[in-house]
Amino acid sequence: MLIFDSVRYTAPDGETDIIKDLSLEVKDGEILVVTGPNGGGKSTLARLAMGIIKPTAGKITLDGMDITELDITERAKLGVGYAFQAPPRFKGLTVKRLLALAAGDEISDSECCKYLSRVGLCAADYLDRALDATLSGGELKRIEVASLLIRSLKVAIYDEPEAGIDIWSFNMLVNAFSTMGKEKSGSLMIISHQERLIQTADRIAIVAEGKLKDIGTKNEIMPKLSEIFCRECIKTRN
Amino acid sequence: MINNKLLGSDMHLLDMIASMPQVPEGAAINVRKNGEKAVRSITENIDIRTKEDGKGIDIIIKPGTKGEKVYIPVILTESGLKETVANDFIVGNGAEVEIVAGCGICNSGSCGESSHSGVHTFKIGDNCKVKYVEKHYGEGDGQAVMNPSTVIMLGKNSVFDMESSQIRGISSTIRNTVAYLAEDARMNVSERLVTHENQVAKSDMEVFLNGKGSSLQIVSRSVAQDTSSQMFHPKAVGNTACNAHIQCDAIIMDDAAVGSIPEIQANSAEASIIHEAAIGRINNEQLLKLQSLGLSAEEAEAVIIEGFLS
Numbered sequence: 376m377l378i379f380d381s382v383r384y385t386a387p388d389g390e391t392d393i394i395k396d397l398s399l400e401v402k403d404g405e406i407l408v409v410t411g412p413n414g415g416g417k418s419t420l421a422r423l424a425m426g427i428i429k430p431t432a433g434k435i436t437l438d439g440m441d442i443t444e445l446d447i448t449e450r451a452k453l454g455v456g457y458a459f460q461a462p463p464r465f466k467g468l469t470v471k472r473l474l475a476l477a478a479g480d481e482i483s484d485s486e487c488c489k490y491l492s493r494v495g496l497c498a499a500d501y502l503d504r505a506l507d508a509t510l511s512g513g514e515l516k517r518i519e520v521a522s523l524l525i526r527s528l529k530v531a532i533y534d535e536p537e538a539g540i541d542i543w544s545f546n547m548l549v550n551a552f553s554t555m556g557k558e559k560s561g562s563l564m565i566i567s568h569q570e571r572l573i574q575t576a577d578r579i580a581i582v583a584e585g586k587l588k589d590i591g592t593k594n595e596i597m598p599k600l601s602e603i604f605c606r607e608c609i610k611t612r613n
Numbered sequence: 614m615i616n617n618k619l620l621g622s623d624m625h626l627l628d629m630i631a632s633m634p635q636v637p638e639g640a641a642i643n644v645r646k647n648g649e650k651a652v653r654s655i656t657e658n659i660d661i662r663t664k665e666d667g668k669g670i671d672i673i674i675k676p677g678t679k680g681e682k683v684y685i686p687v688i689l690t691e692s693g694l695k696e697t698v699a700n701d702f703i704v705g706n707g708a709e710v711e712i713v714a715g716c717g718i719c720n721s722g723s724c725g726e727s728s729h730s731g732v733h734t735f736k737i738g739d740n741c742k743v744k745y746v747e748k749h750y751g752e753g754d755g756q757a758v759m760n761p762s763t764v765i766m767l768g769k770n771s772v773f774d775m776e777s778s779q780i781r782g783i784s785s786t787i788r789n790t791v792a793y794l795a796e797d798a799r800m801n802v803s804e805r806l807v808t809h810e811n812q813v814a815k816s817d818m819e820v821f822l823n824g825k826g827s828s829l830q831i832v833s834r835s836v837a838q839d840t841s842s843q844m845f846h847p848k849a850v851g852n853t854a855c856n857a858h859i860q861c862d863a864i865i866m867d868d869a870a871v872g873s874i875p876e877i878q879a880n881s882a883e884a885s886i887i888h889e890a891a892i893g894r895i896n897n898e899q900l901l902k903l904q905s906l907g908l909s910a911e912e913a914e915a916v917i918i919e920g921f922l923s
Contacts, residue, residue, distance in 0.1 A: 427901055451907040463898040466834075466862065468920030476916065477906045505920075522906065 382433035395585040408576035425457035454529035495547035513544035630715030669699035676705030693724025706738035715748040722755025751782030765792040778805040796824030808841035822855035837869035848876040851884025
């Protein structure tokens, strides 16, 4: 279980609190979708979980272990994974090499194929391709998801997986998350605005203005979502 | 007395520069060690002759030769040795061969700087396919200097693939490459360079696309570490309907310096020439991505460099 315990994150300017004493649990085996208006602190929460940034106050624990001061590498080794909203491109690094690095060992072509197929890519066409500008945003995003699928993770964090991808890639992502949800192999924390992704959730958390506004099962939260979003829209407009 | 017999330690150098952990059988070979011929063998189609002045060799490849390899590595293991060598390659029409060159210097530093200046001139006939692989590598505490010059005259409808790499350990290098391309000739250059400590590297390349339909691609990737410095000056001159694409990418680290002077010239309205150059440090997001897979910052950096230079 991943727990944010009264976590605060103040921007480097030292004045703006982006996350304000937020507490949240990601339970074992669940899909938790974190949603809410833009600028509300969702992606910051994901980056705090992976250790890309450190909290100003509060504590983050994984299965009871305090990981607040651990760096990215240490958290990755403990089973925390993170899919970037805009995955970086690499000149010369092949898809197969990235998947092997993710798996932590040499990996057979057929094993790579298994995971690439799950995100809708024809593996034979991709294994030796470099992760550079010759790949589209959608292809890169699917490979990013495959790089998490291939690992045995306790918590996999996806930061707006729908951002920058085409409708076909999006459908594949929804299917991949639905399958993961059924397998219950680890927890998923998905940052998303997309209704179809929100529908894959066991629970939904609404984060706005750096605070946890509401959390509950899909059936509890879904009806409130449009109301909350409208309220935030009006607030922003005024 | 100069020692030109191959020893076990020499095979390590030969493996680094010419991927030959042992002397291959059945191939045309000339190994030069400390300024003297150490090994030579020829084949029915490929002859190797010492020049009359003794300062180089002629490699003569018969027309129509297919699928053969020529190895002409040079190693310097005596500290303080300085040599200049001129090698000529005459490739007959229709020949398809791979030429593996390269130079390895092991300088203990006991007798000062060791240096090798090689001038390779290729006279390539029509309808040929030539792959030329050249690796430079140095080890030991002494200075290792390498100044290779390469001149290529590429015949009609011929292809010349040049892979040149400087792996590690070369204190100073000035590389000069000049090529003349005839009708429908194609030249692909892949250059890989790593400098570290206070090493200096300069690469000048000038390609004249003289024949209609000729094409050129240069992909140069380099990594400059510590306080080393690099300067690239590739130039493509299009004199007719032709295509050229030059791409120079460099990763700069620590307190290194990298310069790139792109120069393209079209002397025909039908010439299409593109140059791209980029110099930058390792992208932070790339490091974070690899760290998020469990790699340390140092491991992530090594993987990024390895991929970049592959």
